[in-house]
Every structure is written in structure tokens, then in C-alpha cells.
Amino acid sequence: MNTTTFGLDIAKRAFQMYWVETETGEIVNRRFTKQQVIEFLGQRPAGRVALEACGSAHWWARKIVALGHEVVLLHARFIRPFVQNNKTDATDARAIWTAAQQPGMRSVAPKTADQQATLALHRMRSLLVKSRTMQVNQLRGLLYEFGVTLKAGRVAGLAEVRERLHEIEEVVPGTLFDALRDQLQHIERIDGEIRKLERQIVAWQRQEAACQRVATIPGIGPLTATALVATIGDPAAFKSARELAAYLGLVPRQSGTGGKVRLGGISKRGDSYIRMLLIHGARAVMFKSRSKGAWSEQLSLRRPTNVVAVALANKMARTAWSLLAHDKTYQTDYAAQRAS
Template structure:
């Protein structure tokens, strides 16, 4: 029995379909409103539905899987080259349909509701951290204009703010002092919100066995572990740890011609947030670890600091994939033997 493949272009209200009827070979296109999508696919036999991995894609993927269809999510950058005419919903749906049938195509793993929820917490925390950093930097700059210098570090700097404001009471107008005190209170409020989100992630960590196993890896804390589990979706979507590291942009870019291939800097593709967490974790291991593996010592002797940090982050990513894909627990001796 031949299976029909659909190309579905997602939108907020109007969805575009493109498919070829396997019995007749007839090319068909159809526009569906939001409330018609599930009703249409409920009447079709089990099919392959391809979509771009964009906003709401995982939601629709879960709904269609529940109806018995196979869903394939494609990174938008792979679809773009197949839009050969002017861009439109119909052209996008046809490009998705053509892309999904290319051999060797990689697909994005469908995330569960819990994984998407954890990623939402990470995105909210990341934005709050950026807002807090902006507020602190502005407060530092404003106080510096009047001769008040704050020590480096968020905790030390904010601890000196009340004293700096007290010294400027006779210099600044009362309304300016009130505004600065309000900004300090705003920073403290942002810190409380960030701590609340971190407490929620810690609570999820206690319920998820995979997160607990990942936190045994040196340099992997609750933020990195929860983000890795939520971002990966299904570890089986990657054939190896190297593919997972490449997905995070922790492998070199290639440039080759005439039979000569040159390795460049890391590609920085994929999820930049998880890549940043891994690099920060690797930097912490190199800075604070008292005992290093022979592999790490040898690499540090012949490579620059940043190169060693990225290499260790790459190894951490491969280890994360191995633990998730094979259900293993971290064994320091086993990892050292591979190194």
C-alpha cells in the first residue's frame, strides 16, 4: 500500500496543503482554515505529513501523530532552496513536499509538551537575565557619572548601591534618587523571578531520571541538564554523538576545493542557548577542577585556552547524547578510557 505524503505550510489561521494522489498521480492543493486541519486529516488514512519546524509545529505534530499519521519536521533552511518561484503559501507547501522526499534528509524530533514547557521556562529565564544585566549596567553608568564606582560582580556591585545612593543624597535631586531606588528594586524583583524559575527547573529535575543522570557529568548543572533533555527531544534522532555535537554547532566548519579540505572555526549552528551553557560548563571545569584527565592535560599543553574549552564542550555534548540514547549512567573511568 502506497502512503500519501503531504506538504503542510503552517500559519495562524490559513493553512496550505500540497500532495499527489498515489492512485491517480493528480497534483492537489488545498487551503484549510485552522479549525479544518484536524478534521481533514482525521478522514485520511495513515500518511506522512511534512512541516517546517517553526512556531506551533510541535503542537500540530503531536495532534497529527495522535490521529495515526507520521510527522516529519524539517528545518526551514532546507526548504528555502526549493521555493523556485515567487514566495506564496502554495509555493511553500510544494517546497516542503519536495524537500521531505529527498534521500538522506535529516528531520527534527517532535518534542513532548513537558519538553516544550521546560524550554519555555529557559527562554523566560534567559530574557529576565538579559533585562537584569541591562538594568544593572545602566545603574552602574548613571552612578559613575557622579563619581560613585561599584565593584565588579553583580552581588558585590548591588550590595554597594545603597551606600552609593546615600552619599549622593546631597548632590542629586530627590526625584532622581527615587528613580534610582526604584531601579534597584526592579533589579531585585527580576532576581526573585529568575530564582523562582530556577526552583521550578530544579523541581522538574527531581522528577526526570534523565536529568539526574546528566548532572553526574562534570560541568553539567541543572540548567544544562534540563535544557539538553528538552532541546534534544528524542536522542534517537541523532545517529551518533558527533551528529549531536554538530547540531549544536560545536564542530569545525569545512571549506574545500581541488581535493583540499580546510578546517575552520566552529560552525555555531543549531541551538545557541544550549551551546552557550555547555561552553560555560566546560570553562568552569577547566577553571575549578583539581584533577584533569590525561586527554585534557595533553590538549591544554598544545592548544589555546578557548580551543580547549570548545573541545571539552564537544566531548560533554557527545557524553550527553550517549547517556540519553543508550539509557546509561555516567562513568568517569569509562569516559577517561575513551579519552
Template structure:
């Protein structure tokens, strides 16, 4: 008997499922509540349940897999072409089912609860960093309106305003000065929250063997290591390191017609947060590292700085996949050892 494929369109309270009964060939497109859906899938013979990789999709993937079904997640852009006419829950469920059965369709690997929690910590930290930047910029701008110019840079600027609080108090009206002092305390609290989250991520990095494997790659620190491992999940989900680099948007965008293919800038697909971490790490290697290696020196001679930075970020991602997929540790002189062998 062929495995039944279900197309499941999920929401907060209403769930639509499309499938074809294998015995009768009857087309089914039913709406369920949350509890009704769990009970229905628990009673059905194990099949393939396809979902769109959207909010709560990874939780549903783990829940449905626990009921004995195979779960596959699809990117929304791969589903949209199969939606006919108007977009409704029923049309979406049908499109998901059809898209999941297409040859060569690419799927999103479901994440574990730990991987999701790690990425959630990164999102919380990212929001706090953004909030801190906004607070510091506002403080700098408000003081500038009263003729107080702070030293450039976040750390130096905050240290400067604390040293000159007496001067600021003389220049700024009392009502505003109290508010500015409260804003400085708020920035300190945000700093403390950021450090607390970074400590939690560092603890997870020390406990996770995959993070230890890739942490030795130049340019990959605790933040990049934890975010990359949590994003990759199972390295077997990618056929090669290049496929991971393409998933992260670090490969050239291709356009072609009439047998001629043109390469443009990087595609910038995938998670821009991971891509940002890799590119910042690559830039740190190129301009801060004392022993960046001959590969970096040669590419800087042949290519512009930004192109070389992205190329190194691409190389870092592919190296990380190779270490995780083949269960190896990073060796700085690996290329030289292969040549000698």
C-alpha cells in the first residue's frame, strides 16, 4: 500500500488537511481544531504529513512525528505556485500536498527543542542589542541638542558621558537630566541582560560537541558556532558544503537564458542573521588575524575586499559542514598535510 501524503495548513486554532484516501481514491479536505487534529492523526496509519515551514511548524513536526508519521517541511515559496485561484485554507492544504509529492522538491529539516531554544536566545540577544543601540543613539542626539558632544563609539561614548555628568547637569535642564540618568541605568540593565544571554549560549556551546568541532575554525566564535549548529541541525540534510552555503545565501545569484548563464552578486537567501555573523567573522580574520594563511592573502590580492570577505565566509560555512558531516575536528594546516601526503 502506498503511503498516504497529507497536506496540512496550520494556524493558531484552525487547521486544514488535504489527502486522498488510498482505498477509495476519495479526495478529502477537512478542517480540524487543535485537539481534533491530534486525535485524528493518532488514529491514522503512519503516513507523510507535509507542512509549510512557518510559525510553530517545528513544534508540530515533533508532535506529529511522535504519533508515528513522517513529517516534511516545505518553504512557503515552493508551495505558492501550486495554489490555484484564490488563497484559502483549503487551497493552501491542497497546494502543500501537491508540492510535497513533486520530484526533486527540497525540504526543511525539523529542529529539535534545544536547537529552537538556542536560536530563540540569539533572537532575544539581537533585539536587546538593537534596543541598546537605539538608546545610546538617542542619548547622544539629545545631548547634542544642548551642545554636549560625546566621544565616538558606544563604549567610549558611555564612559565619556558618565565622566562628564557634572558638566551635563549644568547644561541640561533638571527635568531632562533626571530622565537622561534613568536612560543610562536602562542601558546598564540591557547590557546585563545581553551578558546573561551570552553566558547561556556559552554554556550550551561547551556542552554541545558539534559546537566544539567548529569553534576552532578562524572567524567562528561562540555566537556563530551556536547559531550555525542550531540552524544546520542534522548535517545530512545538506548534500554538500556548497548546498549549505547556498542555503545561507553566500553563493552568486545566477540568471541564464539561451544557454548562457550570468553570475551576479550573492543571492542573500536564507537566514540573514547567520550570514551576518559569518561575514563579520570573516572580516575579523582578514583584518585582525596575524596568521590568516596564504589563501586569504592570495584572494585579497586578486579580489576586492568585500568579495574576499564573502568568499571567506563561504569557505567557513563549507568547512563547518565538512567537520560536522564527517565528524572531524578542525586542523589549521589540513591543506598542507594533504599536499604532502
């Protein structure tokens, strides 16, 4: 008996589902409420439910799996080409169903609640870091308007502000000085919130064996390890380490015609946050590590610094996938063996 495939277009309140009955061939495109979707799938035999990987999709994936169905999460970019005519909930549901039927269609691995929570902590921290940077830059700019220049760097600059508060008070008008002092306190509160989130992220890293294995790779710390493991989800969702690197946008962009393929800069697809963490980690290995490794040292002799950093980030991501997919531990002098 053939398994029924459902194309489900999710939203906050309106849910559209498209499927073809395997026994009668009847085409159905129905509108549901949230509770009706759950009740309907709970009464149906086990099948495949295809969703767009959008907001709340991972929660729905866990819910649908608990009802006994297989879930296929598809990127919106792969669904859009199958939307016919005007874009509506009904056409979106049919496009999702059609995309799920395509051979070799790539899917997104559903995330667990813990993985989603960890990524949420990362997003909160990232927003706070961005806000802190904006506050510090504004503080520098406002003081510069009154002839006060500060040292480069966030830590050194803020330390100098605190040391020179009496001097700044004499230069800056009283109304502005009170506001600047409040802004300093606000930056301190943001620092405290960032440290609190980082402690929560590190706590999850310590209890997850996968994060601990990934963190042993040079250039990968608690932040990168937790974000990478939470984003990858199930390593089996990627066919190879190179597919993960391509998913993170760390491979060359291809453009070709007439049998000729040209390679450009990196594609920058996927999650820019994790790509940033990996590249920063690669730079830390290049400039601060005592043992850079023969591979990166030889590459540094013939390639620019930025190219080496991205290549090393690519290697770090591929190594992380290998450790997770094959349940191995990191070995410094490991050499891959080719099958004869």
C-alpha cells in the first residue's frame, strides 16, 4: 500500500493541506484550524507530511512525528518554483506537496526542543551584542563631538571613560553628562545579561556529549560548538561533510555555461551567524594558536589571509560533521584512509 503524502501550509490560525487519496485518486485541498490539523493527522494512517521550514515548523515537526507520521521540512526556496498562478494558501499547499515528490529534494532536519532553545539563546545574545556595540559607538561619537577621544577597542575604551569621568564632566554640559553616565550603566547591564546567557549556553554544552566532542576541534569554543550542533540537528540530514560546508556557505560560488564552470568567492548561503563564528575561530587559530597545523601553515604561504581563514573554517565544519556522523573523537594527527 502506498504511503500518502500531505502538503501542509502552516500559519498562525489558518492551515491548508493538499493530498491525493491513494485508494481513490481523489485530490483534496482542505482548510483546517490548528486543532483540526492535529485531530485529522491523529486519525490518519502513518504517512509523509511535508512542511515549509518556516516559523513554528520544528514544533509542528515534533508534534506530527509524535502522531506517527514522517515529516519532511523543505526550504522555501525549493518550494517557490512549484507555485502556480497567484500565491494563495491552497497553491502553497499544492506546491509543498509537489516539491516533496521530487527525487533528490533536500530537506531540513527537525530540531529538538533543546536545540531550538539553545539557538534562541544565541539569537538573544547576538541581539544584545549588537545593541552593546551600537551603544559604545554612540558613546564614542558623542564624546568626540566635545573633543574627547578614546582608545580603540570596547574594553579599553570603556575603561578609559570610567577613568576620565571627572575630566569628561568638566568638558561636557551637565545635562548631557548625566545621560552619558546612564548610558554607561546601561552598557554594564547589557554586559551582565550577555554573561548570563553565555553561562546558560556553556551549561548546555557541558551536558551534551556531541558539543563536547566538537569543542575539541581547534578554533571551536562553547559558542561555536553549541550553535553548530543545534543547527546541524541530525548529521544524517547531510550526505557528506562537504554538503554541510555548502549549507553554511563556505564553498566557492559556481557559475558556468557551455561546459565551463567558473569558481568565485564563497556562496555565503545558509546561516551567517555560524559562518561568522567559524571564521572568527579560524582567525584565532591562525593568529593566536601555537600549533597552527602543517596544513594551514603551508596554505598561508601561498594564499591571502582571508582565503586561509575561510578554508580553515570550511575544514573545521567538515571535521565537526565527521565527528558527529561517525561518533568519533578529534585526533590532532589524524589522516584519512582511502578505500582501496
